[in-house]
Amino acid sequence: MTSTSPKTIADWRPRADRLPQTSAFSDFMQETLGLTTRLFIQLKRRPSTLVAGIVQPLMWLLLFGALFQNIPKDLFGTDYGHFLGAGVIVFTAFVGALNAGLPVMFDREFGFLNRLLVAPLASRYSIVAASAIYIIALTLLQVVAIVGLSALLGAGLPGFSGAAIILLVVLLLVVGVTSLSLGLTFALPGHIELIAVIFVANLPLLFASTALAPLSFMPPWLQMIACLNPLSYAIEPIRYLYINPQWQWSSIILHAPWADVSFGAALLVLTGFALVSLVIIQPLLRRRLA
Amino acid sequence: MAAAVVVKNLRKSYGSSIAVRDVSFEVQAGEIFGLLGPNGAGKTTTIRCLCTLTKPDGGELEVAGVSVLKDPRSARSKLGYIAQEVALDKVLTGRELLNLQAAIYHLPKAIANQRIEFLTSILGLTEYINKKTGGYSGGLQRRLDLAAGLLHQPEVLILDEPTVGLDIESRVVVWDFLRQLKSTGTTILLTSHYLEEVDALADRVGIIDAGKVIATGTPSELKDRLGGERITLRIREFTTSAEADSTKDLLMQLPFVQEAIINANQGNSLNLVVHASDDALSQVQAALKSAGLPVFGIAQSRPSLDDVYLAATGKTLMDAEMATAGSRNLKAEKKQSMKN
Ligand SMILES: Nc1ncnc2c1ncn2[C@@H]1O[C@H](COP(=O)(O)OP(=O)(O)OP(=O)(O)O)[C@@H](O)[C@H]1O
Ligand SMILES: [Mg+2]
Numbered sequence: 331m332t333s334t335s336p337k338t339i340a341d342w343r344p345r346a347d348r349l350p351q352t353s354a355f356s357d358f359m360q361e362t363l364g365l366t367t368r369l370f371i372q373l374k375r376r377p378s379t380l381v382a383g384i385v386q387p388l389m390w391l392l393l394f395g396a397l398f399q400n401i402p403k404d405l406f407g408t409d410y411g412h413f414l415g416a417g418v419i420v421f422t423a424f425v426g427a428l429n430a431g432l433p434v435m436f437d438r439e440f441g442f443l444n445r446l447l448v449a450p451l452a453s454r455y456s457i458v459a460a461s462a463i464y465i466i467a468l469t470l471l472q473v474v475a476i477v478g479l480s481a482l483l484g485a486g487l488p489g490f491s492g493a494a495i496i497l498l499v500v501l502l503l504v505v506g507v508t509s510l511s512l513g514l515t516f517a518l519p520g521h522i523e524l525i526a527v528i529f530v531a532n533l534p535l536l537f538a539s540t541a542l543a544p545l546s547f548m549p550p551w552l553q554m555i556a557c558l559n560p561l562s563y564a565i566e567p568i569r570y571l572y573i574n575p576q577w578q579w580s581s582i583i584l585h586a587p588w589a590d591v592s593f594g595a596a597l598l599v600l601t602g603f604a605l606v607s608l609v610i611i612q613p614l615l616r617r618r619l620a
Numbered sequence: 621m622a623a624a625v626v627v628k629n630l631r632k633s634y635g636s637s638i639a640v641r642d643v644s645f646e647v648q649a650g651e652i653f654g655l656l657g658p659n660g661a662g663k664t665t666t667i668r669c670l671c672t673l674t675k676p677d678g679g680e681l682e683v684a685g686v687s688v689l690k691d692p693r694s695a696r697s698k699l700g701y702i703a704q705e706v707a708l709d710k711v712l713t714g715r716e717l718l719n720l721q722a723a724i725y726h727l728p729k730a731i732a733n734q735r736i737e738f739l740t741s742i743l744g745l746t747e748y749i750n751k752k753t754g755g756y757s758g759g760l761q762r763r764l765d766l767a768a769g770l771l772h773q774p775e776v777l778i779l780d781e782p783t784v785g786l787d788i789e790s791r792v793v794v795w796d797f798l799r800q801l802k803s804t805g806t807t808i809l810l811t812s813h814y815l816e817e818v819d820a821l822a823d824r825v826g827i828i829d830a831g832k833v834i835a836t837g838t839p840s841e842l843k844d845r846l847g848g849e850r851i852t853l854r855i856r857e858f859t860t861s862a863e864a865d866s867t868k869d870l871l872m873q874l875p876f877v878q879e880a881i882i883n884a885n886q887g888n889s890l891n892l893v894v895h896a897s898d899d900a901l902s903q904v905q906a907a908l909k910s911a912g913l914p915v916f917g918i919a920q921s922r923p924s925l926d927d928v929y930l931a932a933t934g935k936t937l938m939d940a941e942m943a944t945a946g947s948r949n950l951k952a953e954k955k956q957s958m959k960n
Contacts, residue, residue, distance in 0.1 A: 339742060339800040342773070350728060357726045364723020368712065375711050441707030445768070448671050449724040450697040 357452035358459075365446075365460030369433075373468070383468060384475045387422040391415065391479055394542075406544065408573055412485040416569035417541030419476050420561055423469040423500045424535070427507035428528050430461040431515035435524050438515065454615040458608070462508040469500050485572060492571045499600065503564045506604035513611030540565050545585060557586035560603045563596040622685070624649040624776050624807035625670065630679035632665050639665040640676070641831030647776075647809050647824075652802050654822030655811040656925065662831040663811035664704055667780045670809075671701040684775040684807075697725070700774035704781045704811075706761045710754030714745060714764050717753060718771060725772035732771070739767040743797065759790030766797065777801065779810040783817060795821055815925045827929055835928060843923045846931055848878060850923055851892040851904060854916040864888040870911055876900055 352360075373379060395411030406413040434457065437443040446457060473496060481487050488496060511528075518524050536542070538552060539561035545553050556562050562584065570583040570593060579594035591599075625647035632640040640662040647653040655663050668674035670681055672692040681688035684698040708717060715736065722732035740749045743763040748756065753764060762782070769777060782798070783791040798821060802808055812818050818825050819839050826836045835842055855867060861884070868880045868890060879893040894900045901920045908915055 339804055342738070342801070342804045342806075349726075349731065352726055360726055361724045364720045367723075368709065368716070368720050371716060372709075372711050441703055441705055442709060444673055444701075444703060444707065445721070446724060447673055448696055448699070448701045449721075450693045450726075451724060452726075 354452045358456055361449075361451055362456040362459045362463070365456060366463050369460060369464040370467075372433075373464075380468070380471070383426070384472055387418050387472055387476050388479050390418050390421075391476060391483075394418075395483070409484070411483050412480065412572065413544075413569065414542070415476065415480040415485055416565050416572060417539075419473050419496065419568055420499070420503065420539075420564040421536055421541055422472050422476065423465075423503050423564075424507055424561060425532065426465045426469050426472070427462075427504040428511050428531065430465050430508040431511035431524055432521065432528075434461065434512060435515045435518075435521045439520060455608075458509050458512050458611070458615075461512060462505050465508055466501055466504050469504060470497070473500060480572075488571060489575060492575070492577075495571055495597075496568055498597065499564045499568055502597070502600040502604045503560070506560065506600070506607040509604075509607040509611050513607075513614045516611075516614040516617055535559060535561055540569075540584070550587065554587055557584065557588075557591075560600065563591070563599045563603070566591075567593055567596050622649050623647060623682070624684055625653070625778075625809055626680065626682035627666065627670065628680040630666060630669060630681065631677045632662075632669060632674065633677055638831055640669070643679075643828065643831065643833050645826040645833055645836055647807055649775075649807050650802070650805050651823040652798065652808040652810070652821050654818035654825045655809070655828055656813065656815070656818045656825055656929075657811070657828035658813055661813075661828045663813075663828060664780055666828070667701075667778055667809075667811060671699060671778060672696055673701075697772070698775045700769035700772065700777045702765055702769045702777070702779040702782060704784065706758075706765045708753040708756070708761055708764065710752060713752050714740075714749040714756075714767075717764065718749075718768060721768045721771050727772060735771055735773070736767075739770060742800075743767055744793070759786055759793070762786060762790065762794065766794070770801075774806070776807045776809065779808070781811055781813070783812075783814070791817075819925055825925065827925075829929070839925060842925065842928045846923045846928055848893045848923065849896050849900065850921045850927065851894055851901060851918065852921070853890045853892065853904065853918045854887065855890075855908070855913050856916050857887060859888040861888055864890060867908075867911075867913060871904060871907060874903060874907060876903070 391411065391414060395414050398410040401410055403409060434443065437446075446454075451457075477487065477496075514524055514527055518527065538555045539559045540556055541561065545556060545562075548556060566583040570581060571577045574581065577593055579592065581593045582590045583593050583596060584591040623646040625645075627646070628644050630640050630643040632638075643662065643666050645653070645655070655666065657663050665674065669676045669679075670683065670688060672688060672695060676689075681695075683695045686695045686698060688695045712720070718736045718739075719732070722729075722736070727735070736749075740746050743766060745760065745763055745767065748760055748764075753761065756764065766782075769779075779798075783794050786794065795817070798808055798810070810821070822839065824836065824838050825842060826833045827842075828834070835845075837845065853867075853871075855863065859867075861882070864882045868882060871877050871890070871892060872880055876895045876897055877892050878895065881891045883889050883891055892904070894904075901918065905915065905918065
């Protein structure tokens with residue numbers, strides 16, 4: 331079979347086909363695209379995931395935001411609902427990415443993952459990439475809804491550069507957390523254990539960040555933890571640009587116990603987090619055979 | 621001809637349980653090789669090691685001339701793997717699954733489409749290919765799985781129990797397809813615990829038991845090597861064991877009878893192993909007649925693969941299946957196997 335399509339089994343010639351030589355990069359792109367397509371088809375056929383994913387953060391914003399409605403304004407530097415917006419955006423991205431491993435774990439338990447593992451994937455990072463792309467797309471839809479509702483609640487809209495920063499922050503956070511989640515998926519015995527880890531990681535990381543309250547509200551030990559928590563480095567830039575449309579790379583956005591953190595430095599920390607996550611899961615992805 | 625698959629001194633244990641003790645065999649290019657063995661013999665473990673899904677404790681593995689352990693990615697591109705349990709994404713249609721398969725094997729779109737059309741039509745899937753696989757019957761799922769495993773035109777197709785759980789009709793469809801595939805030069809390695817399947821399909825057989833290959837050869841070689849012929853005899857529909865015993869003693873006196881086994885599960889029928897000769901059957905009948913014994917049924921046959929298995933292990937395949945059926949914890953194994 332060269333260019334004519336096979337008609338009978340006699341035209342089926344193992345290895346007679348000389349397929350065009352492709353580069354490792356285009357192979358990686360192709361497999362990532364194939365895997366991502368599958369995730370979007372699933373989403374399209376199970377739209378409830380999308381609906382729930384959009385409604386949930388909006389409920390957060392409305393209900394949790396209303397909880398502290400009557401708190402004095404100067405406490406948060408702004409209305410609590412506005413203060414919370416950045417936290418909800420980041421937490422939504424974080425939860426989505428943290429759960430990215432679950433469908434892969436079910437694939438693994440069901441045997442579907444073996445399909446991918448016996449294929450000559452250019453790199454198993456295509457599995458990570460597909461999940462990350464999917465979560466980023468999903469998160470962006472959620473972010474649009476959150477930003478929209480915040481605007482309705484009077485927080486205003488971020489400018490063009492603000493939107494770009496939100497996109498960048500979501501991207502870095504999702505890449506980092508998705509790869510950790512997939513690393514766990516390859517390392518843990520089954521979905522029960524994975525769900526347990528997700529469950530345990532979820533709320534403490536939320537509470538020990540600046541999502542719900544500023545650093546100054548916290549006792550020193552919690553400040554310490556919150557400043558080690560990557561979520562804070564995602565939340566603070568978004569919060570800052572919402573409150574200060576005139577933000578600069580050098581603007582100080584977080585007073586960590588050991589140093590003041592600038593806008594640019596926070597993004598660097600996030601970049602470092604994403605890169606380190608990608609690197610440390612490598613042995614886990616190779617676990618069976620590279 | 622060159623060996624398309626080489627398995628040499630393969631070993632694999634899970635904790636303290638030994639799944640594969642020492643397995644060696646070769647599959648020649650272009651042949652169908654059947655790995656026959658009862659439940660728990662180590663077939664799946666062997667296959668998983670060959671397909672890069674499980675890391676062996678020791679041994680050498682080659683597929684299409686490529687070392688599986690040294691160059692797993694290149695080995696993957698040369699082999700097609702059809703797992704024992706079909707795992708499809710039930711939300712996807714058959715075509716969407718095949719498209720995914722084409723993407724992870726890096727096929728250009730046009731070639732992928734041609735092959736999908738071809739495999740779909742030859743496997744009788746045309747009518748179903750745009751439907752979600754969630755609604756497929758077991759036979760359809762198997763056929764789609766076959767199409768998926770073949771899409772990249774592997775040199776070696778490896779199938780783990782390809783017809784387990786299928787009705788006779790679907791089984792025959794799969795057998796026919798595999799024979800056709802063989803005619804194109806594709807090397808086929810399959811495992812089975814069905815004697816008929818291996819007998820019907822395989823050019824050569826490896827019999828595996830308790831993690832070891834105990835015999836290899838063509839089915840007729842194996843049977844011939846065993847020698848002799850089999851006579852199955854029932855004097856009455858239900859013979860008492862006393863009468864079976866006395867009949868056994870009587871027939872053992874015949875010079876050409878090597879062995880006589882009373883099968884209590886079959887109404888105390890007698891299984892005789894005799895030197896191959898033209899008149900063994902009539903001589904047995906004559907001996908019975910002169911002793912005044914009736915004959916309810918009598919048949920002579922060449923040894924079957926089950927006899928080969930029986931001779932090598934001292935039990936029939938069926939007995940071996942029964943013995944392991946109760947003792948395995950499949951759920952725990954499934955969990956375990958994901959880790960390795
Ligand atoms: N993941 C595992 N963890 C522990 N023991 C295992 C595991 N996989 C297989 N075993 C053991 O290794 C032996 C061989 O198992 P294997 O699945 O390779 O057999 P098989 O020949 O494929 O059997 P079947 O016909 O049931 O598919 C069995 O005794 C089984 O109990
Ligand atoms: Mg098996």
